[in-house]
Amino acid sequence: MLANPDFAWMDGEIVEWKNATVHVSTDLVLRGANVFEGMRGYWNSDKKEMFIFRNAEHLKRLRESAKIMRMTIPYTDEELTEAFIQLIRKNKFEEGVHFRPVVYFDQGEPNFYKPEEIRTGMFILAFARPHSKAIFNGVESCTSTWRRNSDLSMPSRVKAGANYHNSRLAHVEARINGFASPIMLNERGKVSEGPASCFMMVRDGVVITPPVTGDILESITRATLIQLCREELGIEVVEREVDRSELYIADEGFFCGSGAEVTPMISLDRYPLGSGKVGPITKKIQDLYFDVAAGKVEKYRDWLLPVYGRG
Ligand SMILES: Cc1ncc(COP(=O)(O)O)c(C=O)c1O
Structure with a gap:
């Protein structure tokens, strides 16, 4: 707490x-x-x-x-x-x-x-709010039995408190079953996001993430990481539908969000992702994200608003 x-x-x-x-x-x-x-x-x-x-x-x-x-x-x-x-x-x-x-x-x-x-x-x-330990150790995740809110009923695009009842059902179920934050599928059975973060996976060096039409919040961290991957790290990013079974054979995966920052996923439904440890591309992305957010990368200083007037 x-x-x-x-x-x-x-x-x-x-x-x-x-x-x-x-x-x-x-x-x-x-x-x-x-x-x-x-x-x-x-x-x-x-x-x-x-x-x-x-x-x-x-x-x-x-x-x-x-x-x-x-x-x-x-x-x-x-x-x-x-x-x-x-x-x-x-x-x-x-x-x-x-x-x-x-x-x-x-x-x-x-x-x-x-x-x-x-x-x-x-x-x-x-x-x-300091970084959580999960940022460095990664999390063991599961696929939720709950489906993400559909745009046809209560859009996940809206960051409304009431949407977090859907998140809570999924999160609590995962915790009771011994997992951390789960992955939620949308009503079409495709990967959407976590209860409070978006999701990206790495396959063959390419970062892949569900599209903004996949019943996700239009995450600012997601947009940030897509830009940083493309412009700074030379990593290709593809926004497309993702199947559940693709996650089991992904090399790496991570949740991303303002709260979750870049949280590595090391296993899903007890399938290890890649080596079952924090992946090297995830780590690279995470390091750059923290440097940019702390004002250590001049090029992105206009993303930052100084509070005390010293920066
Ligand atoms: C449901 C959900 N998806 C995604 C995100 C990530 O959005 P952002 O990167 O804008 O914080 C959040 C909040 O962090 C969220 O609550």
Whole structure:
């Protein structure tokens, strides 16, 4: 469990952690009516600077999720960016942080309101969050018996809290059965993603990942890694449908996401992937990703937003 910080941001102001509350009658609480982002700030100890990774892309996706759910975010991008900076500064974070801006529907007649007839609120929670051990050791995964949300019912493209009930069913089942994060297939039986991350595999030196039409979240990390593979590492990347059985014969595999970062998968359904250890291409991609995120690669500095004004 991550330690609670001292402050959160709620409806336009920084509040003490204990005062960051919403009423039980809200549609947020009753029906999970929210959209959100999961973002990271990376600490560069040489520069004593925190870099928010791909702020503009996360804000854009937050608005896209809100648009599909017919929510109007009551703040501009500039106001939200300032809120992120102020919240991190106020908590005096000097290590990696993970933060979640959340937009939600307040209290309304059950399901009958038009979006403009209900208050839209917003809060931001930020936690110090170091890399998980799984980043370095890899995870033993399984194929979930649960299918990923279909675009025909509740689009996985929307980063909505309610989508994470689908994720939770899959994740808890995997944990109870002795695995870490599972792979979910979509309703067409093709590989989609993990409960909170996208997936990439390596076959014969080529990185292969399900397409954005495969019932996945349009992951910012996925887009980042595709670009870094192509432009920096000279690795071919193919976006295409992936069969479950292809994973068993993949040389390497990894989950990717703002939270998951680049988490190697070392086995699936007890089939070892490649050597059954963290793969060399995965490691290369992971190393570059961390260097870029920490501001060590000049070319990608415009992906980073300095928080303390020292970077
Ligand atoms: C379901 C799901 N898929 C994919 C991702 C990865 O998206 P991103 O790289 O934008 O964080 C996430 C969040 O991290 C997620 O929750």
